[in-house]
Amino acid sequence: MARRRSTGVSEATTQRLSLLLRSLRELEREGVGSVSSSELAERLGSNSAQVRKDLAQLGELGVRGVGYRVPELRTRIEGHTGLGTPRTLVVVGAGNLGKALADSPNFHSEGFRIAAVFDVDPRKVGGRTRTGVPVLDAARLDAAVRELGAAIGVVAVPAPAARAAADSLVAAGVKAILNFAPHAVGPYPGVVVKNVDLTLLVETLGARLAASGA
Amino acid sequence: MARRRSTGVSEATTQRLSLLLRSLRELEREGVGSVSSSELAERLGSNSAQVRKDLAQLGELGVRGVGYRVPELRTRIEGHTGLGTPRTLVVVGAGNLGKALADSPNFHSEGFRIAAVFDVDPRKVGGRTRTGVPVLDAARLDAAVRELGAAIGVVAVPAPAARAAADSLVAAGVKAILNFAPHAVGPYPGVVVKNVDLTLLVETLGARLAASGA
DNA sequence: TACTGTGAAGTGATTCACAGCG
DNA sequence: CGCTGTGAATCACTTCACAGTA
Structure with a gap:
């Protein structure tokens, strides 16, 4: 039962998720399995709390003590935001x-x-x-x-x-x-x-x- | 003694003042002498309170009961914001x-x-x-x-x-x-x-x- | 232990609403 | 009277700080 959010994520968040997606694709090509919010933040020139808040909009998909699993995170962002839709x-x-x-x-x-x-x-x-x-x-x-x-x-x-x-x-x-x-x-x-x-x-x-x- | 404001106006305000300047130049060409904040707001697709707040940053230059004098307002915006500087x-x-x-x-x-x-x-x-x-x-x-x-x-x-x-x-x-x-x-x-x-x-x-x- | 998820505080900008002046 | 200038309220977003968990 996919959640239908009409105005779920703000424009600012969408922009950051889009940038995040770019980084994730890169990380995936490099074969990286998981990343922490602070590693992602560094790549984006942002801060870790911001990254976590943005990702929290898609549900709980991080692993405490470890970080986020790259491929899963990517598909989740694509699915929930429509980013990457042709x-x-x-x-x-x-x-x-x-x-x-x-x-x-x-x-x-x-x-x-x-x-x-x-x-x-x-x-x-x-x-x-x-x-x-x-x-x-x-x-x-x-x-x-x-x-x-x-x-x-x-x-x-x-x-x-x-x-x-x-x-x-x-x-x-x-x-x-x-x-x-x-x-x-x-x-x-x-x-x-x-x-x-x-x-x-x-x-x-x-x-x-x-x-x-x- | 010109006031030197390092970070006087926000980016958002500057953008609106720039658009405002366009309207003012147009009004000036049409020979309009003065405008109210609500007339300006309508042209910009904004609201009058916003326009007044933006203009208030340049000092008190409206005339109560009347509005703003177009040529004066234009030169004041140019002078205080650097908009229009070649x-x-x-x-x-x-x-x-x-x-x-x-x-x-x-x-x-x-x-x-x-x-x-x-x-x-x-x-x-x-x-x-x-x-x-x-x-x-x-x-x-x-x-x-x-x-x-x-x-x-x-x-x-x-x-x-x-x-x-x-x-x-x-x-x-x-x-x-x-x-x-x-x-x-x-x-x-x-x-x-x-x-x-x-x-x-x-x-x-x-x-x-x-x-x-x- | 190293990280996430999130309430709470902080910051900034927008809108409301009205007192006060020409 | 009509309009400005502005304090107060609201709203949106960001940052802080920490409790809680794999």
């Missing part, structure tokens, strides 16, 4: 950033598959990115997304087009949106939205720089 | 992502200037990106960064090279690093570091998706 994604916008994201090894990791890039420019449509992802006509987005069964849409279009792109993705049935345009989109009911405003990132960095002395 | 940045890594970032309008906004992209690949060195940013030899990074007076370094290299790239930037005297590699760098004393792990973003999104029903 997903198909599409990118809207075949500009510099869109193509970079589509080809990026960052986005091809552990079970993610970029199925298509969409653009409105007829000169781009029909082509392929460097790694072979097809560039499709944005007018066919709805049909293509359904056909491909894409669950995640990445928005990489100029700011004024962001809302429309996100709307189309939602209409086509994606369940999550990662938006890189400097203009927040959403919220949409039933859709997980993450806005990553690159402009905001540099501006904030510049300000923190000013605050820290110059 | 900065020179360099990008390390002339791959897809590096070039996309260097050419991105997101990074050319409001006073930011990308002065150079560095790469180790001799076939790339000597060229220019689409918008004309020169690609320089990574071996010359130290000298070039000092010469250009770059304060912010953007890391856009593969994970295994991230630490070395960041180290060189710090050695060359940059005061802030924006790292896009899926491997955290830093901390370095006296340097503001922001890690933006793209892989982590999609993975977390996938997990939140799983948590919310599928």
